[in-house]
Every structure is written in C-alpha cells, then in structure tokens.
Amino acid sequence: MGMIRVLDFVDRCYNGEDGQVIHDIIVSRLPTEVELFVSLEGVDSVPSSFVNVAFISLLDFLSFNEIKRRLRFVNTNSQINEMIKSRFAFEAKRRAAH
Incomplete structure (x- = not known):
C-alpha cells in the first residue's frame, strides 16, 4: 500500500x-x-483538466476495474469525489462504446 499526498508534489x-x-x-x-492511496488533503476543488490528466489518462494503462481496485482517493470532499466519479464514468462508457 502506497500513499501519494498530492500537495507534496x-x-x-x-x-x-x-x-x-x-x-x-x-x-x-x-x-x-x-x-x-491518493490523498487530496488541503485541496478544496479540482478542475476537469487536472482530473483528466492525473487520473483519467490512467485508462491508457489500466482497465477501469483495475483502477477501481488499485486506486483509492482519500481526504477529499464531495466536489472532488463527484468530479472524479463523473469523469471516470463518462470516459469508461465512451471507451466501451468504441
């Protein structure tokens, strides 16, 4: 188990x-x-451009199910959770249609 504290980087x-x-x-x-574990402690909100590059592009390497199994977001808020969830849902559906 590893921890990435986003604001450390x-x-x-x-x-x-x-x-x-x-x-x-x-x-x-x-x-x-x-x-x-990806900690977003201290982050109030994230734009879709950040989420797309940081997380959604992982679909180029891993399946959506693999990402759900291996990546955990912690110390977040409802805005961040919704942004990540909606972007993954949209992109996973879009890729499955192709």
Missing part, C-alpha cells in the same frame, strides 16, 4: 500540468504497489 491542483506531475508519480508507483 504540486502547489495546487489547478491544471493539466499539475495533473501530469501526479499522473507520472502514480504510473511510476503502479508496478511496485498493489494499492495506491
């Missing part, structure tokens, strides 16, 4: 560039961690 979760930093950290840890 970026000053804010503001855009795709911040998301790329978190994405790269997640991808680098996936081979050695069975389960990863």
Whole structure:
C-alpha cells in the first residue's frame, strides 16, 4: 500500500500540468504497489483538466476495474469525489462504446 499526498508534489491542483506531475508519480508507483492511496488533503476543488490528466489518462494503462481496485482517493470532499466519479464514468462508457 502506497500513499501519494498530492500537495507534496504540486502547489495546487489547478491544471493539466499539475495533473501530469501526479499522473507520472502514480504510473511510476503502479508496478511496485498493489494499492495506491491518493490523498487530496488541503485541496478544496479540482478542475476537469487536472482530473483528466492525473487520473483519467490512467485508462491508457489500466482497465477501469483495475483502477477501481488499485486506486483509492482519500481526504477529499464531495466536489472532488463527484468530479472524479463523473469523469471516470463518462470516459469508461465512451471507451466501451468504441
């Protein structure tokens, strides 16, 4: 089990560039961690550009079910939870249709 505290690596979760930093950290840890916890402690909200790059692009490497099994979001709020959930649901459905 690994923990990634987002604000240890970026000053804010503001855009795709911040998301790329978190994405790269997640991808680098996936081979050695069975389960990863992503802590968004101290983050009030996230835009879709951050979520798309940091998390949704993981669908290029893992199935949606694998992501649900291995990635856990902690220390979040309802806005962040809804943004992540809605983006994954949309993208997983879109990819399944192709």
